[in-house]
Amino acid sequence: MQKETIKIAMVGHVDHGKSTLIGRLLIDTDSLPKEKITEIKKLSKELGKEAELAFIVDQLKEEREQAKTIDTTQIFLKIKNNNFVLIDTPGHVELLKNMITGATQADIALLVIDINEGIMEQTKRHLYVLNMVGINSVIVIFNKMDLVDYKKERFNALKSDLLTFLENLNIEPVFIIPVSAKQDVNISKKCYKIAWYKGPSLLEAFGLLKSNTKSIKKSLRFAVQDIYKINNKKIIAGKMLSGILKKNQQVLLLPSNVTVTIKSLNVFGKYNKIKACSGENIGISLNETLPVKRGYILAQKENSPKLSVSFRGNILWLCKEPLKINKTINLRCSTQEVDCIVERIEKRIDSSTLNIIEENAKELRLNEVGLAALKTKKPIVIEKFAFIEELGRFAVGRDHDLIGIGVII
């Protein structure tokens, strides 16, 4: 059986070398077709530059001309028998929205810091955002070591700065590795220039990663996506958010708050399915004839979730037009969708410095985080993010766009 694929979000301040590092990894692991390398060399020449490793991921014309990553991209990488997906994300603050799109799909992050510049505004912001979206493990790369003559003192000084900053966050730096992506030092192989460093190279570190299999013993939650009528039979299609669901099991249907019995589990082409686990997208039918709609949740009777109209959470606002209190926005939590207002913004926080800008604020601006009290028009099923992620995280929207994300605390 094929091993798991680990998804790694590349984060860090602008120009610290994220895209260049991906280019280097692809070349060092021999992952690129020959014609691709020729194409990159030719293009770099046309733009009057030396061969630009970043062009491998910065594929848009505008990205190459402006030498910056505009949008997130994903690259597949195979190292020995391990599979990885590298998710490149933009470092510019105005592109935080695209960084979030990338980072929320990752299992772990790789933070790139320029040894000369140290911890910068987006370094801090990205770490804070990772912490908020539940990515608590980070591989840290101190890049451009060639510019400081591979000096150990510089490495130690930055390491101590970083560890001090991380004291306020629930993030563990699983590796801290000094490299030069450009000079190919400590990426795939070690180098005498940096003999004082005894840890693994970046590729070795990748090989040492193993994701913690989360227990499926968590309480059952199933989110209804849609209702289909197949050969006159009603099938409730939905996703197993957590736990296990079995045929004949008695479960709680929310928000109706009635007990129902699972008559059958339906998967096309599979007969007599008796059990479904977390992550599966299945169909079910019930013994009872009851109205069921998209957004309904099935839960285990013991340890059942809260049905609520008000809760507190951290919101990261990603829209130029500010979030104003008491203005209706749309909230999505798993397949649930409901109108809501932000009643209070208890704290308005700068997502880079983590400083409180204002208490009891009236609005939240682009890229700011607010500790907020929300009130929904109808009751919805929620959980703490730390307990069941999929019912503890939400997105907010207005008109046709999603413009913010949040986690329930």
Added chain:
Amino acid sequence: MILSHTLTQFKGNKSRTMNYLDELENKTIYILREAYASFRNITLLWSIGKDSSTLLWISRKAFFGKIPFPIIHIDTTFKFKEIYEFRDIYSKKWGLDLIVSKNKSALKEKINPKKSKLECCNALKTEALKTTLREYGFKALLLAIRRDEHGIRAKERYFSPRTIDFTWNYQDQPLEPWGFYKSTIEDEEHIRIHPMLHWTELDIWKYIKKEKIPMVGLYFAKNCKRYRSIGCQTCCVPIDSNANTTTKIIRELETTKIAERNGRAQDKENSYTMQKLRSLGYM
């Protein structure tokens, strides 16, 4: 901090109770069901190639054997005859509501790839699609593009809006956090939905093998040649290969250094051709 050579466990972002191919399939099913829940007026573009045939296969699973929306085949009239045969057999067998889309006026003017490939693709594929979408009033289009096919496609969202003139605003794409996708659009827009974005070419073949999905014979080697990517007969070149079974194709792909779309003419004319084609509404 761990700096030793021991396995480093980290807290994953999701539970892992399934194997890899099941995980890919389940994500695609979730996206298909989200797409249909948000946009009832939806269609799937079937080129009869391996990716869209796999998407079609998973759609049958997602909707319990009966796909509740029409399937479009864009017919440039330059496709391989095997493609037409396969289409006719399986659209009948699987009970598909098939729409064949052709740009009749361009074909009357005898547009063909010999003059300009860009012009030909644009007229016979993009323009044909535009007309069909307008005619039927489709708001959403399911497409089987994958991130690993092309760097420009790697920049795509799962749910990606297009303006009335089919423009892709790649400089300001929607926020797509966790499993939350764009669920409404402006009246004049349509949305491209990409449920296979996270699959690689190798994943596709492993899944074809596991599920025993029927595929067009062109993919399997005959006389030491096979097609790795199929489309119009005029613009596809076969590769040297002895892989005449899915198992052998998988083995071949595990070691190859040649890009998948190497046999496709259009990508090579200009480095930004794909970006240009896509911003005009190409798939």
